[in-house]
Amino acid sequence: MVVTGGAAALTLGSVSFASGAEGQESRTIRGTLPTGSPDFVYVPVEVPPGVREFRVSYRYDRPAVPTGTVGNALDIGVFDERGTELGGRGFRGWSGGARTEFFLRADEATPGYLPGPVRAGTWHLALGPYTVAPQGLSYEITVTLTYGEPGEGVRPVYPPERAKGRGRAWYRGDCHLHSWHSDGRRTPAEIGALARAAGLDFINSSEHNTSSAHAHWAEVAGDDLLVMVGEEVTTRNGHVVALGTDPGTFVDWRYRARDNRFGRFARQIRRAGGLVVPAHPHATCIGCxxxxxxxxxxxxEVWNGPYTPDDEVALADWDSMLVASVREGRDWIPAMGSSDAHRDPDVIGLPQTVVLADDLTRRAIQEGIRAGRSYIAESAGLTLSFTASGGRGEHAGIGERLRVDPDTPVTVRLAVTGAPRCTVRFVTDQGVLHTSAPLPVSGEGVVEWRTTAAYAAYVRAEVRHEAAAGPVPGALAAFTNPVFLGRR
Structure with missing residues (x-):
């Protein structure tokens, strides 16, 4: 076993091709991975000069396993002659388990992979045994090289960083989406059409472990839709959305928490102008x-897709972080919500983050998210206005601080539209301190509550559907980031 980068990896014997060959040439590799295999298994491929296209197909066995036991799942990607060093200089693509074959050449590549010349040298297939059955994982990989002139390369065109906004206003967006450039089934054009139909102003491209989609959004963007680009960095110890990075930025994922490498890549995301957003932190899938x-x-990302129990856990965990931030006098972490939509019937914009930004630009949207000037709603049909005011005209909105003395009376006010028969809850560092009667069937209403900074260090609002039964609260229809009270 050879340790490469930040995660244990096994490098197998190399596969060679004849130098000076013509036409096409194929090699097939077979092997079996046992349970307990390292996170990554690299297969070196010696690529001679004069190759026009690099093509790979693979398959593996899927034996029956007992209930409660994981079966086989084998991911795949490729690194070129620049190597597999952590950081991704040689990265040329990743499809995870979404495809059984891929190709790349100078002018084109399979979605998930980066077009470019097939230069001579040692390339590496990257196998990721996501799960291995007790019987082991037997695989077969066929590499096919096509010889000939390389063809003309393509110059990537990226979406603009600005759309036609409304000045300082509330903008709706979905920052966690998947197209056919990873394990989604929709094209970028289809996602753009669905985003517009959902009433969104902005989206963020976030494919698993690849930046290949970045050059395919320019025609989707327009005056009415800002398209930011990023990545869902999908490690074995959780996923993080790199939100709004510079186009072409690739962020490596080949490490675990115990490797102490995440800080390096979080800094890379920020250097590339992006935000670091842990995704679905309490999801139950393996590695999520x-x-x-x-x-x-x-x-x-507190709310991911249709509201489920793991979102409820994430909401409670985030609220505990808010309590700790006011107790310790440190910065707080704003909440977001995104759909994580992959394919039909996944709904783009369920949920969506509604951001108060100075304009509809990448930087302005990011600044609004980072400042917590946002709320999360299940659709564009639901709107909120949440404020806190003091007795002398002081007022503050979502993500802001109402600077009043501890005993100054404070009025918290939430105006809602589009939430029929939902209940409003005001949540503070002490817990839920006010619950309204159900809103009328019109879905409109105003709920007010009075408190002081001494009694509540912050107040945030939740709008919930009717509960199914008992004391368990209903699913969220919307919730806000907090308004902080007091002079700190």
Whole structure:
């Protein structure tokens, strides 16, 4: 076993091709990975000069396993002659388990992979045994090289960083989406059409472990839709959305929490102009639960897709972080919500983050998210206005601080539209301190509550659907980031 980068990896014997060959040439590799295999297994491929196209197909066995036991799942990607060093200089693509074959050449590549010349040298197939059955994982990989002139390369065109906004206003967006450039089934054009139909102003491209989609959004963007680009960095210890990075930025994912490498890549995301947003931190899928802590987070995805129990846990965990921030006098981490939509019937914009920004630009949206000037709603049909005011005209909105003395009376006010028969709850560092009667069937209403900074260090609002039964609260329809009270 050879340790490469930040995660244990096994490098197998190399596969060679004849130099000076013509036409096409194929080699097939077979092997079996045992349970307990390292996170990554590299297969070196010696690529001779004069190759026009690099093509790979693979398959592996899927034996029956007992209930409660994981079966086989084998991911795949490729690194070129620049190597597999952590940081990704040689990265040329990753499809995870979404595809059984891929190709790349100078002018084109399979979605998930980067077009470019097939230069001579040692390339590496990267195998990721996500799960291995007790019987082991037997695989077969065929590499096919096509010889000939390389063809003309393509110059990437990226979406603009500005759309036609409304000045300082509330803008709606979905920052966690997947197209066919990773494990989604929709094209960028289809996602753009659905985003517009959902009433969104901005989206963020976030494919698993690849930047290949970045050059395919320019035609989707327009005056009415800002398209930011990023990545869902999908490690074995949790996923993080790199939100709004510079186009072409690739962020490596080949490490675990115990490797102490995440800080390096969080800094890379910020250097590339992006935000660091841990995704679905309490999701139950293997490798999805967030293990890196929140010290590097600019925001956290509290609500992911249709509201489920793991979102309720994430909401409670985030609220505990808010309590700790006011107790310790340190910065707080804003909440976000995104759809994580992959394919039909996944709904783009369920939920969506509604951001108060100075304009509809990448930087302005990011600044609004980072400042917590946002709320999360299940659709564009639901709107909130949440403020706190003091007795002398002082007022503050979502993500802001109402600077009043501890005993100054404070009025908290939430105006809602589009939430029929929902209940409003005001939550503070002491817990839920006010619950309204159900809103009328019109879905409109105003709820007010009075408190002081001495009694509540912050107040945030939740709008919830009717509960199914008993004391368990209903699913969220919307919730806000907090308004902080007091002079701190």
């Amino acid at each position: 639960n967030w293990k890196f802590g929140f010290g590097e987070a600019d925001a956290v």
